[in-house]
Amino acid sequence: MIKLSNVASGLNGTIKIPGDKSISHRSVMFGAMAKGKTTVENFLLGEDCLSTIDCFTKLGVTIEKNGSNITVYGNGLEGLTEPTDILDVGNSGTTARLIIGILSGLPFHSVLIGDESIAKRPMKRVTGPLKEMGARIQGNQDGNFTPISIQGGHLRAIDFVSPVASAQVKSAILLAGIQGIGTTTVKEPYKSRDHTERMLRAFGVRVEEDEFTVSVQGGQELKANLHIIVPGDISSAAFYLVAGAIVPNSKITLERVGLNPTRTGILDVLKKMGATMSFSNVEEEAPEPFADITIETSTLNGTEVSGDIIPRLIDEIPIIALMATQAEGTTVIKDAEELKVKETNRIDTVVNELRKMGADIEATDDGMVIKGKSMLTGTNLNSYGDHRIGMMGAIASLIANGETSLENAEAINVSYPNFFEHMEELKKGKE
Ligand SMILES: O=C(O)C1=C[C@@H](OP(=O)(O)O)[C@@H](O)[C@H](O)C1
Numbered sequence: 001m002i003k004l005s006n007v008a009s010g011l012n013g014t015i016k017i018p019g020d021k022s023i024s025h026r027s028v029m030f031g032a033m034a035k036g037k038t039t040v041e042n043f044l045l046g047e048d049c050l051s052t053i054d055c056f057t058k059l060g061v062t063i064e065k066n067g068s069n070i071t072v073y074g075n076g077l078e079g080l081t082e083p084t085d086i087l088d089v090g091n092s093g094t095t096a097r098l099i100i101g102i103l104s105g106l107p108f109h110s111v112l113i114g115d116e117s118i119a120k121r122p123m124k125r126v127t128g129p130l131k132e133m134g135a136r137i138q139g140n141q142d143g144n145f146t147p148i149s150i151q152g153g154h155l156r157a158i159d160f161v162s163p164v165a166s167a168q169v170k171s172a173i174l175l176a177g178i179q180g181i182g183t184t185t186v187k188e189p190y191k192s193r194d195h196t197e198r199m200l201r202a203f204g205v206r207v208e209e210d211e212f213t214v215s216v217q218g219g220q221e222l223k224a225n226l227h228i229i230v231p232g233d234i235s236s237a238a239f240y241l242v243a244g245a246i247v248p249n250s251k252i253t254l255e256r257v258g259l260n261p262t263r264t265g266i267l268d269v270l271k272k273m274g275a276t277m278s279f280s281n282v283e284e285e286a287p288e289p290f291a292d293i294t295i296e297t298s299t300l301n302g303t304e305v306s307g308d309i310i311p312r313l314i315d316e317i318p319i320i321a322l323m324a325t326q327a328e329g330t331t332v333i334k335d336a337e338e339l340k341v342k343e344t345n346r347i348d349t350v351v352n353e354l355r356k357m358g359a360d361i362e363a364t365d366d367g368m369v370i371k372g373k374s375m376l377t378g379t380n381l382n383s384y385g386d387h388r389i390g391m392m393g394a395i396a397s398l399i400a401n402g403e404t405s406l407e408n409a410e411a412i413n414v415s416y417p418n419f420f421e422h423m424e425e426l427k428k429g430k431e
């Protein structure tokens, strides 16, 4: 349990946001599947990405770490070998779902487990279509929950219409698809993040896209000898973007934040709610653009967040909910049922924790309704083992009256290991 206090003099200064989690995972996975050396700069050393490194090391790949620079020595798909140990994905849904897709094409047996939270997260959304492609997968409740065992190989293509806009589902099927016979297509209800498509292309794979449909032909090889620069994670930046907007007397700059349009829903919401933001050092560099973002204390208004923007900000909803408590009027978040199958049921955990602090917030079936502006009061918060809920609580403590305590704060290491160091730097900024 840690104690947190509010900040009288505002947040000021510049911080460099750690590497993007989605892109870091993929750099190891695709580097491992490719033939040759892949070097990665600004890799996220968060626990989730370390779980990915651990799994691919068990699959026979050499991965060297030198601070946040890593090198992956891939030997192609045939260089991945049957693990003698269980693959443990820890808390990482992305590792679980993408690795199941990769293993489905490989001619050996593996067993996958994760932590208590992973054991509750649905895997049938990937194991279902992968079984249709020919993978032999078993797991609790018809392959829906870990532990999951996979015997891969001999895949055939599939035309899959996904009921959810999920990059994890799309990626798992595409990663199996490139190992199968024929052309595999995934159609989504809305476009989800496209890091897999961008990075596969950088590895020389042909990927066809048409609005919400992505296709790959089987039998394609990934070619390495690539240097990947991982931009800062906009999902991590979101916590300090909102902090900058809601903490009085603040002005902060976040360096090299990834600006992939499939991830920038948070920026659209900040603008719509009235935040004062500016962009500098914009790099359109392929495959992922980034820029520095400066934000300052702003007068905010409530808004509606729904429809096709939801997949573009799904992980930012906890911090958007906190921001809405500091906006004038009502904010409605809907079409966000996916929140129920994250590290926690984030509709319940967000509403619970913000209500404890005095927010006017109601859960709905597919989101939440927040009425602002509320004065928040320090209290005992819990992350429930969910990094994003922990960070939401810690940012809320900055504006709360009195002291806040946070149980299970260590969950934050999953995606933002230096989160509290950045908080201290920004608090000291002006003194
Ligand atoms: O593909 C990815 O890297 C991710 C996709 C999203 O999950 P879904 O695919 O379940 O929406 C997101 O919530 C997660 O943090 C990372």
Ligand SMILES: C=C(OP(=O)(O)O)C(=O)O
Binding pocket: 048, 091, 092, 093, 094, 095, 315, 342, 343, 388, 415
């Ligand atoms: C949902 C998340 O990640 P994952 O699905 O990889 O556990 C997240 O980081 O908010």
